[in-house]
Amino acid sequence: MRLIIRDKPEAASAYVANYIIDRIKHFAPTPAHPFVLGLPTGSSPLGVYRILVEKYKAGEISFENVVTFNMDEYIGIPRDHPESYHSFMWKHFFSHVNIHPNNVNILNGNAPNLEAECVEYEAKIKRVGGIDLFLAGIGEDGHIAFNEPGSSLASRTRVKTLAYDTILANSRFFGNDLDKVPKMALTVGVQTVLEAREVVVIILGARKALALQRCIEQGVNHMWTLSSLQLHPHPMIVCDEDATLELQVKTVKYFKSIEQVALAQGFEQILSSKVRTGPGPETVVQHPREAVNGNGGDDSPTVLSPQPTTSRLLRASSPAREYPVRSSHSPDVGGSDDLVPDRMASRIPEPGLAQRLTPTPEAQSRVGAVGA
Amino acid sequence: MPSAIRQAPPTGNGITKFTNCRLVVGDSLVDGDLWVSCLTGKILRSQATFYDEHVLPGETIDLGGRILSPGMIECQLNGAFGFNFSTLLEDMSQYGKKLMEVNRQIVATGVTSYIPTVTSQTSELYRKVVPFLGPSGGLRQSSDGAESLGAHVEGPFLNPTKNGVHNRNVLVEAHSFKDLEEMYGPENLTPTPSSEGNPATPIPIKMITAAPERGNMASLIPEICSRGIIYSIGHSEATYEEASAAVEKGATMITHLFNAMRPLHHRNPGIFGVLGQAESLPRPYFGVISDGIHLHPTTVKIAYNSHPDGFILVTDAMHLVGLPDGAYRWTNGDEENFIVKKGAVLLLENSETIAGSSSTLVECVNNFLQWSGASIPQALKAVTATPAAMLGIQGTKGTLEAGGDADLVVFSEEKNDDGTPRIVVDEVWKFGARVFLNQGPFS
Numbered sequence: 001m002r003l004i005i006r007d008k009p010e011a012a013s014a015y016v017a018n019y020i021i022d023r024i025k026h027f028a029p030t031p032a033h034p035f036v037l038g039l040p041t042g043s044s045p046l047g048v049y050r051i052l053v054e055k056y057k058a059g060e061i062s063f064e065n066v067v068t069f070n071m072d073e074y075i076g077i078p079r080d081h082p083e084s085y086h087s088f089m090w091k092h093f094f095s096h097v098n099i100h101p102n103n104v105n106i107l108n109g110n111a112p113n114l115e116a117e118c119v120e121y122e123a124k125i126k127r128v129g130g131i132d133l134f135l136a137g138i139g140e141d142g143h144i145a146f147n148e149p150g151s152s153l154a155s156r157t158r159v160k161t162l163a164y165d166t167i168l169a170n171s172r173f174f175g176n177d178l179d180k181v182p183k184m185a186l187t188v189g190v191q192t193v194l195e196a197r198e199v200v201v202i203i204l205g206a207r208k209a210l211a212l213q214r215c216i217e218q219g220v221n222h223m224w225t226l227s228s229l230q231l232h233p234h235p236m237i238v239c240d241e242d243a244t245l246e247l248q249v250k251t252v253k254y255f256k257s258i259e260q261v262a263l264a265q266g267f268e269q270i271l272s273s274k275v276r277t278g279p280g281p282e283t284v285v286q287h288p289r290e291a292v293n294g295n296g297g298d299d300s301p302t303v304l305s306p307q308p309t310t311s312r313l314l315r316a317s318s319p320a321r322e323y324p325v326r327s328s329h330s331p332d333v334g335g336s337d338d339l340v341p342d343r344m345a346s347r348i349p350e351p352g353l354a355q356r357l358t359p360t361p362e363a364q365s366r367v368g369a370v371g372a
Numbered sequence: 373m374p375s376a377i378r379q380a381p382p383t384g385n386g387i388t389k390f391t392n393c394r395l396v397v398g399d400s401l402v403d404g405d406l407w408v409s410c411l412t413g414k415i416l417r418s419q420a421t422f423y424d425e426h427v428l429p430g431e432t433i434d435l436g437g438r439i440l441s442p443g444m445i446e447c448q449l450n451g452a453f454g455f456n457f458s459t460l461l462e463d464m465s466q467y468g469k470k471l472m473e474v475n476r477q478i479v480a481t482g483v484t485s486y487i488p489t490v491t492s493q494t495s496e497l498y499r500k501v502v503p504f505l506g507p508s509g510g511l512r513q514s515s516d517g518a519e520s521l522g523a524h525v526e527g528p529f530l531n532p533t534k535n536g537v538h539n540r541n542v543l544v545e546a547h548s549f550k551d552l553e554e555m556y557g558p559e560n561l562t563p564t565p566s567s568e569g570n571p572a573t574p575i576p577i578k579m580i581t582a583a584p585e586r587g588n589m590a591s592l593i594p595e596i597c598s599r600g601i602i603y604s605i606g607h608s609e610a611t612y613e614e615a616s617a618a619v620e621k622g623a624t625m626i627t628h629l630f631n632a633m634r635p636l637h638h639r640n641p642g643i644f645g646v647l648g649q650a651e652s653l654p655r656p657y658f659g660v661i662s663d664g665i666h667l668h669p670t671t672v673k674i675a676y677n678s679h680p681d682g683f684i685l686v687t688d689a690m691h692l693v694g695l696p697d698g699a700y701r702w703t704n705g706d707e708e709n710f711i712v713k714k715g716a717v718l719l720l721e722n723s724e725t726i727a728g729s730s731s732t733l734v735e736c737v738n739n740f741l742q743w744s745g746a747s748i749p750q751a752l753k754a755v756t757a758t759p760a761a762m763l764g765i766q767g768t769k770g771t772l773e774a775g776g777d778a779d780l781v782v783f784s785e786e787k788n789d790d791g792t793p794r795i796v797v798d799e800v801w802k803f804g805a806r807v808f809l810n811q812g813p814f815s
Contacts, residue, residue: 080420091419101423101427
């Protein structure tokens with residue numbers, strides 16, 4: 001986890017915007033090898049969009065070869081409704097930069113078949129080789145996209161009913177009339193976000209402080225879906241001073257010191273070059289159809305999909321074919337990540353312990369088994 | 373030197389994006405972009421174009437913070453560049469040609485549509501001339517220049533005591549609608565239904581100025597309005613009561629307020645009085661000539677403040693607008709006079725009678741800006757949104773809303789010596805294509 005803390009929200013937004021620009025530049029995207037950017041809506045990323053637009057107008061960055069995927073969209077309001085996320089993105093970002101409409105992807109909340117829309121969205125993300133950087137904001141309850149408290153951490157793009165809190169919070173955009181606020185939305189899942197090669201979250205203001213605390217200092221918990229970020233290999237949270245109000249002093253100091261030391265030592269907290277440049281064009285663009293139509297993609301290169309270890313951890317029942325499994329203790333189990341019963345006693349060369357102290361270890365392991 | 377460009381070459385998909393503009397929206401200037409198409413000639417719903425058509429503008433024009441306004445609408449124009457609309461030509465086929473020339477020249481002044489005005493004339497002249505002056509934008513050709521929105525017949529049912537420079541000998545009274553039909557020709561008061569091979573054509577006459585107190589005029593107002601023609605009170609001795617009755621019957625406009633009517637008297641406020649709300653009638657729109665000659669600056673200001681939403685700036689310009697100073701022969705029905713033009717002042721020779729004006733509409737806007745302290749968007753509203761609303765075409769003209777016609781003017785803002793703002797026409801666009809570009813004094 002990288003946690004970047006800035007005194008003011010503007011500085012935090014500027015950090016994120018500059019970080020994204022830096023990532024795109026290093027990526028050197030081309031039409032055959034585009035940079036794939038996941039995008040949020042809401043108040044938190046507004047400053048980021050504003051700076052991205054400024055930098056575009058100043059000629060510092062081009063979005064010509066950037067493909068975007070938005071996190072979510074309401075169901076049941078017209079696409080061009082002023083509060084739709086299509087309108088938000090148009091107003092705050094797309095209308096000001098040189099992104100091509102063909103490269104813009106936003107879930108269609110008015111699709112005739114919403115389920116098919118979600119499946120196709122996931123497939124589209126796969127077709128372009130996965131998301132290189134997913135920018136996110138969070139709600140006061142720690143939700144990421146519309147993955148409200150209690151959402152499965154293994155969720156994918158789907159129809160979601162909004163939490164009452166969210167409907168209340170959104171009613172200010174709909175004339176404070178609860179009846180006018182959409183009750184449902186399409187949203188990418190927690191898993192969809194975690195599969196991005198990198199996730200950057202911007203969290204601003206005291207109102208988000210508790211959520212940030214839960215997500216950083218507490219365990220992974222589906223009631224604070226952002227906490228799933230702890231399982232991602234390359235997460236970064238950028239926040240302002242106010243958002244740290246609920247954090248322990250030592251947590252804040254620790255993350256600040258990491259950044260300072262890194263700067264002092266002359267290296268940045270950057271990603272490995274493979275993650276920074278994404279899959280090469282050979283693996284993505286030249287064989288997109290095989291990768292999609294290959295029924296599971298057993299033969300597709302492993303870099304086709306992003307590789308967080310979380311998918312394996314979260315889906316204990318499904319074999320993780322996509323990712324190699326590392327296990328120093330049971331090299332013989334090969335590609336399976338199923339847990340193998342192991343007795344501490346068997347590792348101790350003491351014949352007296354060979355006899356089982358617990359007569360029915362199977363029953364014991366069932367007690368400890370995690371429910372789905 | 374300013375130059376008139378006949379038609380901008382279409383680039384790419386015909387979509388132009390104006391960026392970095394201050395858009396005239398209501399009473400304010402709003403930072404934003406505007407997308408227009410020269411194929412449809414309309415202002416685009418940019419968001420829908422992006423998400424539905426998946427297209428980007430073929431051309432992007434950075435206005436660098438300049439003002440983008442709807443094209444100006446002129447509601448009282450008697451002629452321009454030497455051509456008087458109230459003219460019979462020996463070969464009337466030349467009339468259309470001359471009118472087209474005027475349209476192409478006048479668009480360079482920022483006037484993208486207008487109501488050509490015919491003064492009090494004989495029936496023969498109306499019948500011959502009005503068919504040329506009907507709505508001309510049907511083909512949506514930007515190269516045609518400014519567009520007529522229909523003719524304005526100012527007379528001859530006027531009060532002889534308020535004739536202004538109209539020929540008193542042709543002024544008559546109307547007692548029935550038949551009198552109007554006989555005067556203007558019935559075909560000029562009725563829409564032509566579509567026939568084989570010919571689409572329906574709108575009524576050539578859009579507005580009639582008449583004195584409500586003359587003949588039976590007041591009772592004819594509902595019939596006029598029912599045809600979609602605007603009845604405007606003007607050249608009239610009407611009392612406040614008579615004017616109020618006319619408004620009640622459907623009059624929605626006052627022709628050049630204060631000029632050619634009784635002045636405001638505190639015991640009988642006259643026509644001006646209907647701008648009060650005492651009778652709880654809807655207040656009519658009103659034209660105001662802010663050329664610096666017809667009205668005192670303070671009078672203009674009072675008119676504006678009495679009803680800002682009805683305030684329309686007009687030039688009432690004669691055909692001499694755009695010509696050099698001097699004495700010009702003027703045939704007015706059977707009279708022959710000379711008009712002396714000196715700057716924007718037009719006087720009947722050897723008299724002090726104002727013979728109309730020769731100001732351009734942007735000059736009137738600038739006068740108003742200087743006198744009133746109104747903001748630029750407020751002043752521009754008086755030549756865009758308000759006249760469009762008066763004519764009942766608020767969705768298509770005088771607006772920057774998506775779906776409206778892409779008639780646009782780019783203004784740059786300058787300062788007068790006294791610090792008041794002044795605007796200059798930099799570019800004019802008609803139906804989504806550039807038709808005029810002011811290339812500046814040093815090019």
